[in-house]
């Protein structure tokens with residue numbers, strides 16, 4: 001009987017979807033005829049939609065960014081148009097299009113779509129997903145200032161210490177190098193957000209942050225699930241075969257809830273510590289102060305919880321995934337590794353470890369970072385924006401409410417800009433007279449316009465100090481086989497949501513007894529200070 005009711009429920013819901021789909025198609029046809037008559041420019045081109053389903057089955061879930069780049073060539077247009085169940089989306093495949101729309105006309109494209117799948121996952125107010133409006137402005141006003149270029153220096157001592165701990169752990173536990181990398185990225189944002197330390201590689205905070213990173217990293221391109229395209233489907237039973245992303249959302253819901261509440265509760269216990277300068281501490285002090293004075297609080301408890309979790313979620317996995325790419329690209333490109341090590345040796349010498357003053361004097365090291373960004377943008381389709389008004393670009397009509405994906409991967413693999421785009425070649429950015437190709441540094445890894453990443457200065461500092469320390473202290477090579485010889489391999493990648501390399505084996509060794517002794521000494525001294 002239960003099964004029968006479920007079946008009838010599913011049947012009537014399927015009929016409802018069918019009717020709604022038909023209505024959308026009729027409305028779209030009517031709108032096209034009306035638009036032609038009223039002289040509105042045509043929509044951007046794209047592959048032909050299927051009846052009823054539009055482009056739902058045409059766009060692949062995995063590595064859609066690659067298919068979009070192919071279509072851009074096929075339809076000879078940097079802007080492509082798609083729609084499904086009334087949701088319209090546009091993909092921008094060149095930097096010129098992204099700059100014109102998301103930067104120059106930024107106020108028209110500052111909104112986000114509704115992330116229905118993430119709602120099902122149980123997110124609290126999170127800047128990244130908030131729609132353009134008062135709540136968004138409030139969160140951006142509170143979250144952006146601590147991470148501006150002029151204020152991000154407050155975190156550098158902490159970042160340098162964590163970079164040293166990371167490299168020491170890499171040498172001490174080379175077979176479990178990934179844990180050291182994860183610890184590094186979590187330790188930075190956890191301290192900044194909550195004032196909490198990471199006790200060791202098995203810390204529960206690392207597990208929690210990993211769970212959340214998994215939940216989000218493999219959830220598909222943001223706003224691309226059937227629920228995002230057609231919100232009513234969120235009420236369908238999750239056992240239906242095509243509702244696997246609803247099942248996924250519910251499976252990971254506890255992880256999101258834990259990350260939002262557990263470190264926050266632990267942080268509240270540290271409120272009286274004078275050593276605590278965390279985001280939660282600062283905001284809770286203002287909240288409590290206002291409450292005692294009978295003053296209103298525009299940023300309430302839920303906002304603080306959501307904003308603190310945002311720092312960890314947005315800043316943890318992105319940093320760890322980039323450090324994994326350093327390990328991969330340095331392993332695959334021994335010449336680049338040797339050249340960068342020589343640069344660090346020249347500037348830093350062998351009697352100390354890199355400092356912040358060294359960073360501006362390490363141009364080749366910085367090019368390794370830039371080439372890492374270009375080779376594999378972590379969010380190949382960015383985080384989608386949405387338009388708040390009708391617009392026309394190069395004679396193509398972009399209706400109000402369209403979801404906009406910047407195809408950062410297509411931009412950074414554009415053969416007309418980057419010669420041999422799949423080759424790791426940091427010199428490509430150098431002028432021709434210095435043996436380079438004068439190519440532009442990649443743009444777009446941190447997004448565009450009004451929604452550009454607030455953590456980019458923090459992230460860049462974390463990445464540069466850990467990269468410089470890795471170059472100063474460790475050698476990275478292919479893992480050794482049974483015969484002791486290096487065994488090159490093709491790593492595996494995940495392109496569901498975030499584009500990241502899957503865990504892989506590597507051989508990591510201390511560069512010298514002296515560099516190991518330096519690291520051990522520094523870590524001991526720094527830990528003694530805390």
Ligand code: HEM
Nearest residue numbers: 127128314315318383445446447448451452453454455459
């Ligand atoms: C390698 C590291 C990082 C990468 C590649 C990265 C990338 C991005 C991208 C692509 C966006 C979307 C921008 C847009 O919509 O145009 C974004 C937004 C955001 N990022 Fe990052 N990010 C990184 C690190 C961080 C860190 C460390 C933090 C925390 C302090 C952070 C906080 C945020 C927030 C809060 C947003 C949402 C901004 C908004 O919607 O207004 N990110 N990031």
